[in-house]
Amino acid sequence: MDVRDLVGEAVAGMLARPVRSALTTLGTVLGITTLVVTLGVAATAGNQIVGRFDELVATAITVEVPETEHVPLVEWDAIDRLTRLRGVVSAAALAEGKDGANLPVRSNDLVDPARVTTQSLSVLAASTGLPEALRGRMVRGRFYDAGHVRRGDRVAVIGDQAARLLGVTRLDPAPAIFINGHAYTVIGVLGDLRRERNLGSAVIVPPTAGRRFGLRQVSRVLVNTDLGAAALITRQAPAALSPGNGDMLQVVAPPSPTRARDQAQEDVNALFLILGLVSLLVGAVGIANVTLVTVMERVAEIGLRRSLGAARRHIAAQFLLESTLIGLTGGVIGASVGVVAVVAVSAAKQWTPLLDARLAIAAPVAGALVGLLAGLYPAMRAARMEPADALR
Amino acid sequence: MPDQVTERPVAGRPIDTRPVIELADVCRDFPSQPPVRALSHVSLRVGRGDYLAIVGPSGSGKSTLLNVLGLLDRPTSGHYRLDGTETTTLREKHRTRLRGQRIGFVFQSFHLLPHRSVVENVMLAEIYTGQPRAGRRGRALAALERVGLTHRVDFRPGRLSGGERQRAAIARALLGNPSLLLCDEPTGNLDSRNTEAVLGLFDELRAQGMTIVVITHEQEVSTRAGRRVRITDGTLLEE
Numbered sequence A: 001m002d003v004r005d006l007v008g009e010a011v012a013g014m015l016a017r018p019v020r021s022a023l024t025t026l027g028t029v030l031g032i033t034t035l036v037v038t039l040g041v042a043a044t045a046g047n048q049i050v051g052r053f054d055e056l057v058a059t060a061i062t063v064e065v066p067e068t069e070h071v072p073l074v075e076w077d078a079i080d081r082l083t084r085l086r087g088v089v090s091a092a093a094l095a096e097g098k099d100g101a102n103l104p105v106r107s108n109d110l111v112d113p114a115r116v117t118t119q120s121l122s123v124l125a126a127s128t129g130l131p132e133a134l135r136g137r138m139v140r141g142r143f144y145d146a147g148h149v150r151r152g153d154r155v156a157v158i159g160d161q162a163a164r165l166l167g168v169t170r171l172d173p174a175p176a177i178f179i180n181g182h183a184y185t186v187i188g189v190l191g192d193l194r195r196e197r198n199l200g201s202a203v204i205v206p207p208t209a210g211r212r213f214g215l216r217q218v219s220r221v222l223v224n225t226d227l228g229a230a231a232l233i234t235r236q237a238p239a240a241l242s243p244g245n246g247d248m249l250q251v252v253a254p255p256s257p258t259r260a261r262d263q264a265q266e267d268v269n270a271l272f273l274i275l276g277l278v279s280l281l282v283g284a285v286g287i288a289n290v291t292l293v294t295v296m297e298r299v300a301e302i303g304l305r306r307s308l309g310a311a312r313r314h315i316a317a318q319f320l321l322e323s324t325l326i327g328l329t330g331g332v333i334g335a336s337v338g339v340v341a342v343v344a345v346s347a348a349k350q351w352t353p354l355l356d357a358r359l360a361i362a363a364p365v366a367g368a369l370v371g372l373l374a375g376l377y378p379a380m381r382a383a384r385m386e387p388a389d390a391l392r
Numbered sequence B: 001m002p003d004q005v006t007e008r009p010v011a012g013r014p015i016d017t018r019p020v021i022e023l024a025d026v027c028r029d030f031p032s033q034p035p036v037r038a039l040s041h042v043s044l045r046v047g048r049g050d051y052l053a054i055v056g057p058s059g060s061g062k063s064t065l066l067n068v069l070g071l072l073d074r075p076t077s078g079h080y081r082l083d084g085t086e087t088t089t090l091r092e093k094h095r096t097r098l099r100g101q102r103i104g105f106v107f108q109s110f111h112l113l114p115h116r117s118v119v120e121n122v123m124l125a126e127i128y129t130g131q132p133r134a135g136r137r138g139r140a141l142a143a144l145e146r147v148g149l150t151h152r153v154d155f156r157p158g159r160l161s162g163g164e165r166q167r168a169a170i171a172r173a174l175l176g177n178p179s180l181l182l183c184d185e186p187t188g189n190l191d192s193r194n195t196e197a198v199l200g201l202f203d204e205l206r207a208q209g210m211t212i213v214v215i216t217h218e219q220e221v222s223t224r225a226g227r228r229v230r231i232t233d234g235t236l237l238e239e
């Protein structure tokens, strides 16, 4: 039998009952649409999550510095060596009290018995690059500079939450705060932290001033790298910070960006994939059902074809091809509707639609496969009919 | 009554004096409960160009005999030669091919596909026989001309009269020049006028050398055939 004849017969069989064929494709259309939409939206949404992951996590490195008896492992000026490395965007060294030890801080020296003005806040010393290292900004005023540090000026920068707690709203009268009873001038308020947000309630002083509170040794270094440079900097940072003793430092590297992406996408995809596959299964059962009904209705036609010389495999091939074409049609329609839906959802969410071209090709193929599988049993039933019985 | 072999050439095939049908001691048992012997030791020869009517009451085994003759069913025992080929030992594949190439079926209920035009229905007879696609429509049109339906070529079967439908079905059976036209109650669904038209067509085909076997219980039909056999409870008797 010529393949063109086979295709012609299958197409004619499908078009003989156009409404039924259209309704039969519906299940597959639904299934494929669900699959394409869910995979497409998952990929698109996954991409959005990754976008944030990349920016926030994938470039943040923290170096933990253990405390030593005499010579500190990391000197304050070692930060300069670190920032000179290619791929380092910003870095800052911090000296923090043990266990986040807090100190009493109040905003003026008048003790009002009516309200508690003394707050217990964490006090830390930091190098001048801290605002950038925390990916924050100066909400008010400015951060101290190398001059303040060199001169040992008694200046402080406070986090925005600390400012609220202490009632520091304006900087023009050069407000003073008292840390453990020592007066400091507040020159800036640091806020909008996108890293180490808890430092919003901290009081930050220059390293030279921090000695008074026992903040001598650098305890942590915060580093931000270019996207993709994290792995390299993770290897290079210890030696840059502490030549000769780099192996004593502990580097907390970000999770690898690819892993972050895979994880995010896998979680979403697995759920949606199951949903789409269930829809496809429903579509397959629909096709199988209708094809079986069609076979039973066309018993006489099967008998006629056998009388005209059709072998069992010709009958099987025709019904298989008919159900495959129905599945394929459903797949093509479903893929089209799905792509439109993904674009629409992305537009509504202001996302960049991310559609794998392979998905647009695989969807119709999947539809055809569903039709093929669904047609197996009905086709077998049709082929097994005895021609004499079919013509009775 | 001796077998009458008409040595008239069928288009495209050389003169063949072998009988078209040779049934020898054929039995067909159905293993139902209780078992039924639908054909009992049937022997029959049908020569080329014969026009044979098989008559008998309902349930006598006419359809079973037709199925055996049409290679739609295998005898339980005995031999069946079609055009000199022993068919009872043939593999299913070869029986199917032989059926498609040598036998044209005509059914009581026409079995035309309702969604295809008349000519498309006729062309259907070629798609399983290995005939080339080229020229198929022309051959189908020629077959339609033989049955006098050239004015209905692109009609759907639903718009034809009963007689026209049966003529379309006969055209389909004629496509590919079969050795044998097997007809099961071909006029069972037709009024007397259309019956007459179909019988007239059989006469013409017979005159052209076609071998025709008709199952019928209509007197009118059986008297037109050159030869009649009666089947009763699976046993064949020449009349």
Ligand SMILES: Nc1ncnc2c1ncn2[C@@H]1O[C@H](COP(=O)(O)OP(=O)(O)O)[C@@H](O)[C@H]1O
Pocket (backbone or CB within 6 Å): B030, B031, B032, B036, B037, B038, B056, B057, B058, B059, B060, B061, B062, B063, B064, B065
């Ligand atoms: N597939 C079958 N299984 C069992 N018995 C059958 C089968 N086909 C026919 N028969 C029996 O064989 C006998 C002949 O049937 P059939 O050839 O159809 O008769 P007719 O066509 O002359 O009416 C009947 O008794 C019928 O019941």
Ligand SMILES: [Mg+2]
Pocket (backbone or CB within 6 Å): B062, B063
């Ligand atoms: Mg019968």
